[in-house]
Amino acid sequence: EEITHVQWPGTCAGYMASTGDTVWHTDSFAKVMVECDRVGELTDWAEIPFDGAVKGLAHDGNALWALDGSQRRLCQIRRAA
Numbered sequence: 001e002e003i004t005h006v007q008w009p010g011t012c013a014g015y016m017a018s019t020g021d022t023v024w025h026t027d028s029f030a031k032v033m034v035e036c037d038r039v040g041e042l043t044d045w046a047e048i049p050f051d052g053a054v055k056g057l058a059h060d061g062n063a064l065w066a067l068d069g070s071q072r073r074l075c076q077i078r079r080a081a
Contacts (some may be wrong), residue, residue, distance in 0.1 A: 009042040010034050017057035024064055026054045
């Protein structure tokens with residue numbers, strides 16, 4: 001399969017987590033998390049939900065998780081109701 005260059009949305013892409021069809025990544029400059037498809041088109045975004053730096057992202061097939069580096073905790077990311 002041919003490898004292609006992807007221009008991720010945002011200014012400073014950091015940690016990444018694949019959901020299968022999309023990829024979430026942190027943007028360390030804008031302090032947001034960005035979701036895009038496999039060609040780099042923006043599909044969703046969210047503010048970082050805690051003070052401090054995200055030190056990792058993961059997706060377990062159902063939920064997005066972020067590692068809060070300043071508080072040393074793992075946080076499940078969910079939309080507010």
